[in-house]
Amino acid sequence: MNSSDKIYRVKVGVDFGASKIISGVVVKDKVISLKKIPTPRNGNKEDIVKKISEVINSSVKASDTDIDSIYSIGIGVPGSLDHKRQLCMLLPNVPGNWKGFPLGVKVEKLFSVPTFIVNDVRAITLGEAKFGAGAGCKNIALIAIGTGIGGGLYLDGRLYLGSDGAAGEIGHLIVDKSGSACGCGALGCLEALASGTAITSKIFRLVKQGVNTDMTKFIEKGSYDKLNPSVAFKAASCGDYYANWILNSTSDDLSVVISNLITLLNPDKVILTGGVLKDAEEFISRIKVKVSDRVKMPLNRIVIEKGKLGQKAGILGAAVWGEIMRKKEDL
Ligand SMILES: [Zn+2]
Numbered sequence: 371m372n373s374s375d376k377i378y379r380v381k382v383g384v385d386f387g388a389s390k391i392i393s394g395v396v397v398k399d400k401v402i403s404l405k406k407i408p409t410p411r412n413g414n415k416e417d418i419v420k421k422i423s424e425v426i427n428s429s430v431k432a433s434d435t436d437i438d439s440i441y442s443i444g445i446g447v448p449g450s451l452d453h454k455r456q457l458c459m460l461l462p463n464v465p466g467n468w469k470g471f472p473l474g475v476k477v478e479k480l481f482s483v484p485t486f487i488v489n490d491v492r493a494i495t496l497g498e499a500k501f502g503a504g505a506g507c508k509n510i511a512l513i514a515i516g517t518g519i520g521g522g523l524y525l526d527g528r529l530y531l532g533s534d535g536a537a538g539e540i541g542h543l544i545v546d547k548s549g550s551a552c553g554c555g556a557l558g559c560l561e562a563l564a565s566g567t568a569i570t571s572k573i574f575r576l577v578k579q580g581v582n583t584d585m586t587k588f589i590e591k592g593s594y595d596k597l598n599p600s601v602a603f604k605a606a607s608c609g610d611y612y613a614n615w616i617l618n619s620t621s622d623d624l625s626v627v628i629s630n631l632i633t634l635l636n637p638d639k640v641i642l643t644g645g646v647l648k649d650a651e652e653f654i655s656r657i658k659v660k661v662s663d664r665v666k667m668p669l670n671r672i673v674i675e676k677g678k679l680g681q682k683a684g685i686l687g688a689a690v691w692g693e694i695m696r697k698k699e700d701l
Pocket of ligand 1: 543
């Protein structure tokens with residue numbers, strides 16, 4: 371029996387994050403087992419390969435299947451990749467020099483299963499487009515708002531990666547040409563203005579100035595270490611002036627980028643996801659209103675929706691990416 375005759379039942383999706391690595395065994399559109407392990411922070415890349423293989427093994431074991439039944443492995447990686455050559459380039463939140471590191475090849479050698487890497491937010495985009503808020507849509511733009519801001523484009527029914535595999539960095543679109551410095555080196559990127567980190571520093575600056583705000587009441591145990599965007603969301607819903615100012619300025623910056631994406635791409639939907647948007651319905655409503663006000667082109671649809679799959683989007687998307695790439699190789 372050659373490999374193309376074999377009936378594979380499952381595929382594996384891995385979400386390699388800065389703090390944890392999650393592996394899921396996927397059958398069709400379902401994650402049938404999920405295992406997590408902390409990400410080593412010692413800067414040793416081989417240790418990370420070892421941990422990825424450990425967590426893949428434990429998820430496969432828990433799924434009541436075996437390695438031989440796996441068609442492909444996809445790994446979502448938190449950073450810039452050379453998608454064409456399947457190499458890691460820059461992983462800003464994981465210690466170590468990752469430039470040129472063939473993570474997929476290393477994992478493939480351990481399991482003898484075709485393995486492919488993809489940027490983590492592109493994986494989330496693929497997951498939401500295929501099985502989540504974008505199911506049935508041909509064109510999607512996704513923005514993930516967490517510590518930073520990631521993005522992804524799904525156009526004409528496939529993940530769009532651009533000429534060099536780098537397309538989709540929505541967080542680094544410039545909103546304010548003389549705005550705050552971004553980690554990427556540019557000024558006024560969306561990430562520098564509207565990420566979880568940016569919202570938290572807006573809160574910190576105001577609280578430290580001693581303005582009259584109720585946000586201080588929502589800071590867990592009164593510790594600045596516990597400061598996070600939910601402090602502003604909670605205080606804003608109680609009518610706090612400064613919290614509302616933060617939500618307005620942040621939703622305004624997001625609305626500029628979303629309006630531009632809608633005008634440029636005419637997508638079925640723009641999907642918003644990420645940890646910052648948990649319990650942020652009011653914030654999302656403000657973004658929707660501002661986008662409707664800004665877009666003046668005669669477009670039939672302006673649809674903004676929250677992602678539906680949560681953590682599983684990245685697992686499903688990485689698994690599908692592995693499957694798509696292996697199918698290409700099998701041709
Ligand atoms: Zn930037």
